[in-house]
Every structure is written in C-alpha cells, then in structure tokens.
Amino acid sequence: MAASTEMLSEKLKSLSVTAPLTKFPNCHPEVNTVDIYRSHLTTILADVTGVESSVIYPALQWTQTLEKGDMVLPVPALRVKGKKPNELAEEWLSKFPESPLVHKPTINGTFLQFFFKVDKLAQLLIPSILTRGKEFGNNPYNGLKDPEDPSKGKKRIIVEFSSPNIAKPFHAGHLRSTIIGGFLSNLYAGAGWDVVRVNYLGDWGKQYGLLALGFEKYGSEEALAQDPINHLYEIYVAINKDMSAEKDQIKALEEAGQDASELKNEGLDEQARRYFKAMVDKDEKALAQWARFREMSIKRYKETYARLNIHFDDYSGESQVKEEKMEFMAKKMEETGISEISEGAVIVDFSKHVPGKAGKSLERPIIKKKDGTALYLTRDISEIMQREEKYHFDHMIYVVASQQDLHLKQLFKIVELIGYKELAAKVQHINFGMVLGMSTRKGTVKFLDDILRDVADKMHEVMQKNQSKYEQVENPLAVADVLGISSVMVQDMSGKRINNYPFDMDAMTSFEGDTGPYLQYAHARLCSIARKAAVPAEDLLNANLSLLSEPHAENLIRVISQYPDVVQNTLKTLEPTTILTYLFKMSHILSSSYDHLRIMGSEKELMTARMALYEAARIVLSNGMRLLGLSPVERM
Ligand code: ARG
Secondary structure: OOHHHHHHHHHHHHHOOOOOOOOOOOOOOOOHHHHHHHHHHHHHHHHHHOOOHHHHHOOEOOOOOOOHOEEEEEHHHHHHOOOOHHHHHHHHHHHOOOOOEEEOOOOOEEEEEEOOOOHHHHHHHHHHHHHHHHHHEEEOOOOEOOOHHHHHHEEEEEEOOOOOOOOOOOOOHHHHHHHHHHHHHHHHHHOOOOEEEEEEEOOOHHHHHHHHHHHHHHHHHHHHOHHHHHHHHHHHHHHHHHHHHHHHHHHHHHHHOOOOOOHHHHHHHHHHHHHHHHHOOHHHHHHHHHHHHHHHHHHHHHHHHHHOOOOOOOEEEEHHHOOOHEEEEEEEEHOOOOHHHEEEEEEEEEEOOHHHHHHHHOOEEEEOOOOOEHHHHHHHHHHHHHHHHHOOOOEEEEEEOHHHHHHHHHHHHHHOOOOOHHHHHHEEOOOOOOOOOOOOOOOOOHHHHHHHHHHHHHHHHHHHOOOOHEEEEEHHHHHHHHHHHHHHHHHHHHHOOOOOEEEEHHHHOOOOOOOHHHHHHHHHHHHHHHHOOOOOHHHHHHHHHHHHOOOHHHHHHHHHHHHHHHHHHHHHHHHHHHHHHHHHHHHHHHHHOOOOOOOOOOOOHHHHHHHHHHHHHHHHHHHHHHHHOOOOOOOO
C-alpha cells in the first residue's frame, strides 16, 4: 500500500494538486479514486464554509444519476444556523476557488452539485483500474480489526448458506440461499474480511434412520455410486410411501376396533426410531452407513457448487451438533428459567420472557419432545455455541428463506435470554422470498443439476440460432452451461432479496432486457474488441487519456469511477441487486458508446486511448460479475 500511496501523491502533484490529501476515516484514495475527490472537496469546503471537515466529509454523497453531478452536498447537512440553505449555497458558490480536480459547483435546490473535471479523473482512474485489475473495487480496510493497523489482522465472518437436506430435493430455497450466500461471501472477502463459508446440512433425525431402512429394502450399491443424490431421494420417497401405507393400515385396524399393536411396535416408524437411536448412541455400523450416504452426497454437491464458483470451508450439519453440547444448553435454559416442562415436553414460552406483542409473536417452540428427542431448533442453539468456540467470529450471517424468519428469531432470542448477549448481537439473518413455479421441463423433481441442465439446453438452442458466431465458439456446450447459470443467477438477483419472483425460463435466457445473457454479451463484446485491436498492455498504460473528450467517453469514465463506491454501498444494503443495477446501467452507457468511440479506423493514438477506456470498463464489468458469482465469458 505504501508504494501506491507514494505513486498517487506523485500523480496528484503532476495534476497540480499540491496540498496533501487530508485523511478521514474510511477514506482510501489508493483504492478508491473518488475518495481523492471527497478529501479534496472537504478541504476546500472547510475553507469556504468554516465548518469542521469531520462534519463535511461524511455529508458528501455520491449520485445515482450522472446528470446530478458526481458528488453532491446537501447544504442543511452542515447545520449552519442563521441563514437559509439557498442563501448559504449562493454564498459558498461565490467563495468557491479554482480547483484542478472539480468544476465550480452548481446549485440545485438545497444541494450543491459537483462535477469532476473528467480529463483529470481519467488520468487518476484508468491507470489505477488497469494496474489493480481483478483487485479493483476491493477495499481491504472494512474487514480490518483496526483500520489504522493492518498488523492486528482481519475480522472473521461466518456465512452459512445453501444448507440442503440429504436425500431430499435441492429446492428453490436452497438455490437462492446458495446464490445469495456465495455473493455475500465474495463481498466480504473483497472487503478484507476472513470469510468462513459454512454449509449446514440437514443430515440428522429419525428420517435418516428411515433412509437406512429404505436402503436395505430398495438400495443398490451401483446406483448409489453413480448418482447418490437421486438414488437416495428415490429410496427416501419409496420408503416414505411404505410408511404412510402402514400408517393408513394402523388407522384402518384401529377404526375397525382391531389390534394394531404389532404394526405399531414393529412397523417402519418404530424401526426408524430405533435405527436413529442407534445412530445417536454411536452404533458403529449404523453410523458408518450414514456417513457413507453423507460423504457421497457431499461429493456430488461439491461438483454442482463448483459449476457455480462456490466452495465451502466447512460442511457442518445437524449431525455435527454434539449431544454434550445439547445437554449443556438444555441445562443453561433450565437454570435461567427460560425453558419449562409442558405436557411432558420441554418448551420455551416466549410470552413469559419477552414483554408484549413481541413475546407472543415468538410463540412457544418445543425444545425437547416428550420422548427426549431434540429438534431442529435445539440443534441450532447448540451449533451456534459450537461455531463461536471453533471460529471466534466477529459476525455471522445465516442465509435462509423468509419462511424460517420465526425460527431464526426464536434462535437469536434464546441465545440472548440465556445470557450470551454479545453472541446474540453478532448474528444476522439474511432472508429472501420464494421462487414461484420452479420446475424442470420434464416437470418432475427439482434438483439443482436438472434445472441447470435445462437452462443450459435452452441457451444452447439460442446460441445455435446464430450459426456463424456459434461456429467460432470453441466449446459451445461449456459456454451454454455458463450462460445458463448466468441466466438463472441474474434473474434471481434482479429484485430485492425479499421479493418473490416467477421462474421464467424464456425471460431469463433472452438477450433482450436486463438478463444474464445480456451482461455476458456486453463482456464478450469488449473482449472481442480487444482481440481485434490487439494493443499491448504497456501501451494502454501510457495512453494519452486527454484524447477521451467526447461526451460518451466522459460518461463512461464517470460511471466506472463509481464502482468502488457501489461496492461500499452494497456492504450496507447486502443486496446483490445494488451491484447488478449498476452493472446494467454501466453496460447501457457502454453499448451506446460504441458508435461514437470507434476503434477500427481510428488513428493509433486515439485508438490506444479508447482501448484503455474499454479495457478499464471490461475490468469493472468483469469484477462486478465475478463478485456476483458469474463467470464472464470471452466469446459466445
Ligand atoms: N436445512 C434447512 C432447510 O432445508 C436449512 C438450514 C438453515 N440453517 C440453519 N442454521 N437452520 O430448511
């Protein structure tokens, strides 16, 4: 960092910015060019207004639309008493000095609008993008324990996401959790956090006793080895069918006044209970069989996650919660008077511990059933402590569908009520709405792989419509796969997380509108321009950027300068759509520029300058796409 700071001050001197930049918290000019302007403007405005710079700096805002300027100051935010905001604005404007970096401000209502001098912006920004490359947009300070002293290390965040259930369908809820969780992991990693990605599998409970019985009856080693996920699911469906048939039988016998005790005592339900009891009691054979199912499923999941550029650091799961921990937590809840016995079961009646409506709305979850078995919530309570002990995290995010809002509220509240207040304060539920009507073309079960295959097939058909282009793509099936995945992901990330949306294969695979293929096309087009122009990287770095004076070039420079701020803003919203909306806005400006900023036919110096701009735009687009979890393609 030290070297880049020095380079930057040299550069600023050459642009006649002689006063050193004032330091502010969260101001990092070497990774965010716009921070140079923030610091510079603050220094000027402190002079002009007489207000403390510590008040001015955070009041400066970036803008969503370029027409409003590159930065604005809401005059009332400086809290100067005695004069009306518009009078103050006039007064400050008249005192505003010449600056090498910004034009004189304009007044818009109670706002001062600042427009950057774009020739200077280009010289500060473009070389920084070209040299930082894949790192551009990252800002490692956010994750530092002490932003002033990197040697104190990074803060650690656990992102728990995906978390499917073994032998059950990987449904839309898991897909969304995977996409959003992967994105959040990338976001925090880029912000300098130490990210631990945890997959909390549904892999424990009586149903896994039943699954083992099902395997004895219907299982095939061959089928298991070939496709564990589907095979285990088939078995699970078959054995569940048997079990519900048995239940019907019991009911019929009882209604007819006959003895059903044999079926009850020896039937599948009871066998499954016993089998699971053996697992809990660490019966070797039972555990070995279960571990095999688990490992084979994880192996297959890993392959699918790899297609989505996702990996996990820890495959945890409900099975990994220790009995001793559950006993310990049960005791804690008893001692603190949070839990109570009700009809033989242990429950938490929140209305007794949390006053008013809030307490009622948390309901009365069961912690331990009459027969002593633990539940989903019980395991989560213990798992949270295990994670605290294992990872000593600073923050933890659970990426789970909004259907489980209540569950997570109960979990967090219990942790707080039993006295772990600090722990409760550092956990966060990131929720999301549903995908409506997600099914495969064949209509049947919805495993992630089937969905991805369907969308890839569809993209392959779309690609083949343009034969001449299609023939140039080296590995069309692989590209179709990536484009299919992009289609699904972009559709998923288009709206706010909490919104439901319909799964619409035609819309998501279209090149029209703000879709995955559109974004990929924008990237591939930039790659193709670069291939044809073939300007050496060194020349790009030495390009004469003052030639980029057309309005289209200026707008493109200004919009790409915003990327680091957009990423910072995303750390607040935690919404993928914040990035996506920006990438589409930028791509639209880009696509309207091509006719005005031609490469072919331009004279060499101009061509080099334009190529430097296009390459900077490509880096921003590519970095944004990769942050979202997409793999930018070079040809399609
Ligand atoms: N396996 C659960 C499901 O499919 C999701 C797990 C969410 N995470 C948690 N810590 N409860 O519904």
